[in-house]
Structures are given as C-alpha cells and as structure tokens.
C-alpha cells in the first residue's frame with residue numbers, strides 16, 4: 001500500500017439515493033437493507049480492465065479494519081461505507097510470481113446438490129500442492145488447513161474488523 005501509486009476505495013454509496021428519496025418525502029426504508037454487491041462487481045471489472053492494461057492490483061480487505069478512521073479521513077456521508085480497497089500499480093517484473101494452485105473441481109463444483117462429504121475428502125490432496133507451491137515461490141512455510149483454522153478461530157486476525165458493524169450502523173444502515 002505504501003508503494004502503490006493508487007489506492008482505490010470501493011464505496012457502497014447509497015447516500016445520493018437516500019437524499020433524493022428523503023427529499024421526495026419518503027423514509028428510504030429500502031436502504032435499511034445493506035447493498036454491497038454493486039461496489040464489488042464494479043471493482044472486479046476494474047481489476048480485469050487494469051490487468052488488460054498490464055497493471056497489477058491487490059484487493060485490500062484490511063481497509064475495513066479501522067473503518068471509522070477511514071470514513072472520517074475521506075469524509076464519507078451517511079448511507080455509505082468502504083467495502084474494501086484495491087491497490088493498483090505496475091507489477092514488479094523482478095519478482096515474478098505464479099498463480100497459486102486451487103482446490104480441484106470436486107471441491108468447488110457441485111451438480112444439483114451440494115456434496116459436503118466428497119468435497120471435503122477431495123481437499124485432502126490440496127495441502128500438498130499448496131505447500132509445494134509455497135516452496136517454489138520461496139514463501140515461508142505455512143499449512144493451508146492450519147491457516148484456515150487460524151483465520152477463523154482467533155479475533156487476532158480481524159485487526160479491529162469486528163467493529164465494522166458499529167461504523168456501518170453509525171452511517172445509518174440498519175443491517176436488516
């Protein structure tokens with residue numbers, strides 16, 4: 001983030017519609033139901049466009065960690081919140097990386113019914129390819145399953161993100 005020339009903040013911005021709806025005499029009750037999808041879709045399209053121009057990017061979910069500070073910093077109006085950030089820049093070609101292997105299709109692709117048993121079993125082979133990849137990339141040793149457990153079992157990982165709900169409610173959203 002410190003090196004990137006641009007940090008884009010993707011804002012779920014219902015503030016304009018909220019003002020217009022209230023000026024028309026309503027209570028904008030639809031805005032009690034949070035909408036994040038539009039901002040996310042727009043960001044992913046921007047990501048694809050950036051890549052097509054030879055740029056690189058990293059999503060920054062950590063932008064939600066200190067949400068109140070961020071919103072004060074950029075002066076966000078009510079009925080708006082920062083969903084996540086995205087740094088964009090020129091990839092450092094002296095540090096070429098590769099695409100991390102993904103769990104195989106049996107894990108993520110289901111036909112007609114969600115198959116919890118087979119999809120978990122199919123994950124058994126993933127640990128090995130995950131670790132092999134990290135070795136090739138000279139990344140520090142990490143166990144995939146252990147990491148999944150760590151990121152779910154300890155609030156340490158959240159770095160204050162657990163307070164996001166409070167900030168979002170202060171912005172007027174009812175999170176219904």
Ligand SMILES: Cc1cc2nc3c(=O)[nH]c(=O)nc-3n(C[C@H](O)[C@H](O)[C@H](O)COP(=O)(O)O)c2cc1C
Pocket residue numbers: 058059060061062063084099100
């Ligand atoms: C929703 C989302 C949020 C992310 N947030 C951060 C972040 O806060 N900081 C960071 O360094 N990388 C962040 N990343 C990037 C990932 O850590 C990772 O570098 C990226 O997903 C590509 O790596 P992979 O191919 O191993 O998934 C985020 C990625 C996603 C999809």
